[in-house]
Amino acid sequence: MTNNKQEKATAEILRENLKGTEKGQVYDPTYLKKVKEGLDSWKENVVKPDALKNWDAIPLTVLGSEIPREMVYTPLSVANNDYGEQLGNPGEEPFTRGIHSNMYRGRTFTQRQLVGFGGPEDTNQRIKYLLNHGATGINLLFDMPTIQMYDCDDPMATGSVGSCGVSVNHVKDWELLYDGIDIAKETSSIVTHYPSNSACLFPMYLVMAEKKGIPWDQLKGSIQNDMTLEELVRNSSEYIPPKDCFRIECDNIEFIRKNVPKWNFITINGYNFREFGTSGVTEMAVAAAHGMAILDEMVRRGYEVDWVAERLAFFWSGGMDFFEEVCRLRAMRRLWYRILKYKYKAKNDRSTWMRCHLQTSGISLVREEPYNNIIRSSYEALAAVLGGVQSLHVDSYDEAISVPSEEASLISLRTQQIIEHETGITSVVDPLGGSYYVEALTNEMEERILAEISEIEKQGGYVEAIANGYLSRKIFNYMTKEQMRIEKGEIKIVGHNFQKSGQGEDFESFRYPEECEEIQLQRLHEHKQNRENAKVEQALNELRGACKDGKNIMEYTVNCSRVGCTVGEQWKVFKEVFGLWKKPSMF
Amino acid sequence: MENKIIKVLMCCLGPETHNRGIILVSSILKEEGMEVVYMGNTTAENAIKAATEEDVRVIGVSSLSGAHLRTGKHLLELAKQKGLDNDIAFIIGGVIPPNDVKSLKDMGFHNVCVSGTKREELVAAIQEAAYSVV
Numbered sequence: 001m002t003n004n005k006q007e008k009a010t011a012e013i014l015r016e017n018l019k020g021t022e023k024g025q026v027y028d029p030t031y032l033k034k035v036k037e038g039l040d041s042w043k044e045n046v047v048k049p050d051a052l053k054n055w056d057a058i059p060l061t062v063l064g065s066e067i068p069r070e071m072v073y074t075p076l077s078v079a080n081n082d083y084g085e086q087l088g089n090p091g092e093e094p095f096t097r098g099i100h101s102n103m104y105r106g107r108t109f110t111q112r113q114l115v116g117f118g119g120p121e122d123t124n125q126r127i128k129y130l131l132n133h134g135a136t137g138i139n140l141l142f143d144m145p146t147i148q149m150y151d152c153d154d155p156m157a158t159g160s161v162g163s164c165g166v167s168v169n170h171v172k173d174w175e176l177l178y179d180g181i182d183i184a185k186e187t188s189s190i191v192t193h194y195p196s197n198s199a200c201l202f203p204m205y206l207v208m209a210e211k212k213g214i215p216w217d218q219l220k221g222s223i224q225n226d227m228t229l230e231e232l233v234r235n236s237s238e239y240i241p242p243k244d245c246f247r248i249e250c251d252n253i254e255f256i257r258k259n260v261p262k263w264n265f266i267t268i269n270g271y272n273f274r275e276f277g278t279s280g281v282t283e284m285a286v287a288a289a290h291g292m293a294i295l296d297e298m299v300r301r302g303y304e305v306d307w308v309a310e311r312l313a314f315f316w317s318g319g320m321d322f323f324e325e326v327c328r329l330r331a332m333r334r335l336w337y338r339i340l341k342y343k344y345k346a347k348n349d350r351s352t353w354m355r356c357h358l359q360t361s362g363i364s365l366v367r368e369e370p371y372n373n374i375i376r377s378s379y380e381a382l383a384a385v386l387g388g389v390q391s392l393h394v395d396s397y398d399e400a401i402s403v404p405s406e407e408a409s410l411i412s413l414r415t416q417q418i419i420e421h422e423t424g425i426t427s428v429v430d431p432l433g434g435s436y437y438v439e440a441l442t443n444e445m446e447e448r449i450l451a452e453i454s455e456i457e458k459q460g461g462y463v464e465a466i467a468n469g470y471l472s473r474k475i476f477n478y479m480t481k482e483q484m485r486i487e488k489g490e491i492k493i494v495g496h497n498f499q500k501s502g503q504g505e506d507f508e509s510f511r512y513p514e515e516c517e518e519i520q521l522q523r524l525h526e527h528k529q530n531r532e533n534a535k536v537e538q539a540l541n542e543l544r545g546a547c548k549d550g551k552n553i554m555e556y557t558v559n560c561s562r563v564g565c566t567v568g569e570q571w572k573v574f575k576e577v578f579g580l581w582k583k584p585s586m587f
Numbered sequence: 588m589e590n591k592i593i594k595v596l597m598c599c600l601g602p603e604t605h606n607r608g609i610i611l612v613s614s615i616l617k618e619e620g621m622e623v624v625y626m627g628n629t630t631a632e633n634a635i636k637a638a639t640e641e642d643v644r645v646i647g648v649s650s651l652s653g654a655h656l657r658t659g660k661h662l663l664e665l666a667k668q669k670g671l672d673n674d675i676a677f678i679i680g681g682v683i684p685p686n687d688v689k690s691l692k693d694m695g696f697h698n699v700c701v702s703g704t705k706r707e708e709l710v711a712a713i714q715e716a717a718y719s720v721v
Contacts, residue, residue, distance in 0.1 A: 164653055234604060
């Protein structure tokens with residue numbers, strides 16, 4: 001693992017490389033002087049003194065960054081913006097305006113609604129329902145026990161099987177989950193969350209593909225495989241040490257890059273981290289620092305930067321501050337390009353692309369008057385599309401109350417379809433580009449993200465900033481401050497702390513089929529009786545050895561899947577070999 | 588009763604992944620002067636065991652994934668079995684549908700604090716629960 005302490009800060013590298021690259025000024029300097037004179041006179045003669053005094057205002061929004069905004073933006077706000085350097089044409093460096101030249105005219109955003117509840121057959125039906133209604137991708141969420149790597153017969157799982165996701169324990173569950181779904185055609189985002197469970201769950205998908213006779217190189221989709229989730233965001237009584245978790249993450253990346261070449265081996269997660277409690281700036285800074293840690297480690301393992309970078313993808317949360325959301329997507333595209341180009345000397349354009357999926361914010365939704373949540377999610381989704389995302393999930397209006405009902409899931413999908421087909425916004429690439437405000441805020445966001453990257457580097461880099469508790473403290477401070485702002489009504493949430501009506505208390509919510517727990521227990525019991533337990537023992541022993549010897553873990557977890565090991569059995573091996581880590585306390 | 592002598596055990600039953608709620612509520616209760624035993628994820632068995640050892644008055648359960656009826660019932664049944672249901676008061680909170688609030692109260696939860704519950708309401712709910720087992 002590289003220690004960024006001894007290295008030049010990323011911000012420093014970018015500063016040196018960007019010096020003297022200016023291509024030309026968009027505005028004529030003489031004319032700008034006139035604009036300035038006009039603006040000064042307008043301020044003096046037209047704008048009321050009170051308005052002038054409050055020229056800068058800070059929008060207070062859920063998950064916002066509290067960047068001050070001027071009352072109005074003019075050419076002077078972006079006087080130094082060099083079109084070629086700061087924007088470029090769409091599909092050209094620095095990709096501020098989008099990674100493709102024709103963006104949604106060529107390929108629209110993938111409409112990938114999260115799905116998962118109950119047993120495999122319950123979720124199988126909901127997947128088919130969404131695909132039949134025009135969803136263009138699968139986005140699979142596991143139940144709490146599966147995510148936390150407890151089999152359904154573990155005491156920790158009692159009562160939680162099938163809650164908030166689908167229960168899968170072994171390959172046979174996967175076969176039921178994907179029954180009648182063509183995995184050579186449909187792409188799947190498999191929301192495994194952590195590196196440790198990605199190492200156990202993704203091989204089950206691969207073994208299922210083998211059984212269906214589909215070669216691995218035809219499989220398309222993504223897994224999450226993100227250490228931020230396992231070590232920072234996750235709620236658990238058992239953590240393995242960050243360095244081992246990071247090693248598993250990189251083992252997964254290495255194995256998948258070699259063997260499943262079209263698969264996105266990580267979705268660098270900002271979403272859950274931000275939803276936990278942080279601004280859109282910190283979300284992106286941590287994700288960028290994480291991306292760099294991966295590149296450093298893979299280079300250390302002897303791989304080319306491009307080989308890894310061209311398949312890196314990000315996952316963002318979409319908050320309520322509309323323009324900030326648009327601008328930070330544009331800013332991050334530019335920044336990621338610059339990091340890859342100047343720090344990592346990437347050769348392929350694709351390696352420098354900030355490709356991303358975005359999910360509208362769940363934490364911004366409230367229980368009161370729940371239909372208002374449709375409006376919140378719609379604006380968040382609109383900002384995402386204006387910001388140029390590749391893939392989108394819109395949260396459902398009932399998510400502050402329960403797992404989404406079929407009706408609510410359909411409205412989320414319809415929200416995406418209405419944006420795409422009815423509003424006309426997809427016909428022009430980067431339609432907000434060139435707005436004085438949008439460009440000024442994009443610049444500001446980029447600077448702030450880079451400044452927070454420097455903070456993380458001062459901590460010794462991404463892994464260390466988790467291990468030493470720096471990021472935990474940062475989240476806690478943000479979370480409690482935001483809570484106070486909501487309590488005091490400084491952040492206004494309509495129907496919740498402002499304009500309250502008391503409606504929504506009789507809301508009929510979706511209930512997942514709780515009886516799936518008995519079905520899954522029975523199924524697991526039969527599975528354990530029918531498999532060859534000697535082979536299971538051997539595969540787990542070999543996995544144990546690989547963990548100790550530093551061999552690529554996924555080589556061994558694939559074999560575990562083949563012989564019928566469960567997720568829980570493999571997690572036990574990780575805990576045993578790596579030991580448990582005490583996560584720094586938040587408060 | 589003064590807040591400083593109220594001792595609350597805060598936990599999530601089973602593998603709940605969401606923790607913004609339990610962290611915020613725990614920090615609010617601490618700010619309000621209560622003693623918080625932060626247990627995080629645990630089984631019903633271990634929560635009861637720890638509550639006895641730590642001599643807490645109130646167990647607060649945070650649930651956001653929809654499993655509250657099952658996990659909640661299991662916890663209360665266990666407390667009853669051990670004869671602790673009159674010594675400890677139980678409170679549950681989180682993402683809980685309106686229709687389940689009554690079911691949980693009928694089951695034996697002293698109060699149900701759904702997501703978005705205000706600080707004063709939270710504190711009052713815990714105080715009331717603590718009083719009920721004095």
